[in-house]
Amino acid sequence: MEPAGLTLKLLLVGDSAVGKSSLLRRFTDGAFEPCLKPTVGVDFKEKKMVVEGRAVRLAIWDTAGLERFRTLTPSYYRGAQGVVLVYDVTRKDTFTGVGKWLNQLEMYTSSSVVKMLVGNKTDKPDRDVERKEALQFARKHSLLFIETSAKTEDGVQHAFEELVIKILQTPDLWEESPDKEGVQLRESSAEQNKGFCGAYCALI
Numbered sequence: 001m002e003p004a005g006l007t008l009k010l011l012l013v014g015d016s017a018v019g020k021s022s023l024l025r026r027f028t029d030g031a032f033e034p035c036l037k038p039t040v041g042v043d044f045k046e047k048k049m050v051v052e053g054r055a056v057r058l059a060i061w062d063t064a065g066l067e068r069f070r071t072l073t074p075s076y077y078r079g080a081q082g083v084v085l086v087y088d089v090t091r092k093d094t095f096t097g098v099g100k101w102l103n104q105l106e107m108y109t110s111s112s113v114v115k116m117l118v119g120n121k122t123d124k125p126d127r128d129v130e131r132k133e134a135l136q137f138a139r140k141h142s143l144l145f146i147e148t149s150a151k152t153e154d155g156v157q158h159a160f161e162e163l164v165i166k167i168l169q170t171p172d173l174w175e176e177s178p179d180k181e182g183v184q185l186r187e188s189s190a191e192q193n194k195g196f197c198g199a200y201c202a203l204i
Contacts (some may be wrong), residue, residue, distance in 0.1 A: 005048075005055030006174060008167055009079050010160075012062045013101045014086035015094040019120040022150035023086065024062045027160055032151050051164045058164070077108035081173040082116070082163045087129065089119040089147065095129045095137075102141060112173055114166045116144035118159055123149040 012020040021043060026032050028045045043062040048055070061076050077083075085101050087094040098117065105115065117138045119129060131147060138145035144162055148155035167173055 005057055007057045007059055008081045008164065008174060010058055010060045010082045010084065010163065011076060011080045012060065012084045012086060013104075014084075015088075015097040018086045018088040018091070018094050019150050020084075020086050021062050023084075023118070023120060023148065023156060023159075024060055026150045026153055026156050028060070030153075032153075047160075049161075049164070051161055051168065054168060056164060056168075058160070077105070080109055080113060081167045081170075082114045083109065084116050084118055084159070084163065085143070086118045086120050087134075088121050089129045089134075090121055090124045090126050092128045095119075095134065098137070110173070112170055114144070114163060114170060114173070115142075116146065116159065116163045116166075117141075118145075119147040120150060122147045122154060123151045 012024060014020055022032060024043070024045055028047045045060050045062070047058045047060065049058065050056070061080075063076060083105055085098050085105075087098055089095075102115075105113065117134060119131070119134050134147075135145055137143075144166060146155050146159045146162065148159055150156060
């Protein structure tokens with residue numbers, strides 16, 4: 001084990017404009033911007049944290065939700081230990097769309113990968129997906145579930161912590177992983193440079 005601790009690869013997937021990049025930026029940088037541009041291809045960030053006394057480095061890939069980038073996504077599934085499926089609680093179509101993302105996960109990831117369903121934008125008043133409905137869906141598909149608001153930060157830290165805890169409880173995912181070298185990353189410029197989030201991070 002390296003002194004830096006264990007590196008885990010996480011993916012954020014979901015339809016366009018559900019707030020994947022906003023969740024990622026809130027979690028990694030503690031910032032929120034209401035007007036971010038759609039992700040082109042993928043974005044990437046790292047975050048170090050200590051979970052239940054264990055140091056972990058999270059390598060988080062933010063995938064584009066737009067249909068024209070969908071073919072790029074499968075290659076990024078390789079080696080992932082955790083996946084966050086995000087929908088917008090004010091848009092029922094994005095919740096319905098979770099099904100097709102689950103189908104992709106079944107095709108391209110191990111069955112032991114930890115999956116979490118996240119209902120984002122709970123700060124908005126015009127809810128279209130009730131918590132009970134989403135919870136039933138999560139139980140049916142054996143998903144972790146939490147609701148969040150990237151704007152108010154509600155639930156964001158807790159979501160990633162719960163995901164990591166579940167991964168750590170599934171040793172098959174990270175012990176002697178054949179893709180380990182692919183996710184053991186060096187200190188990134190994002191951590192060295194606080195001004196990293198310029199135009200590069202202007203995503204949705």
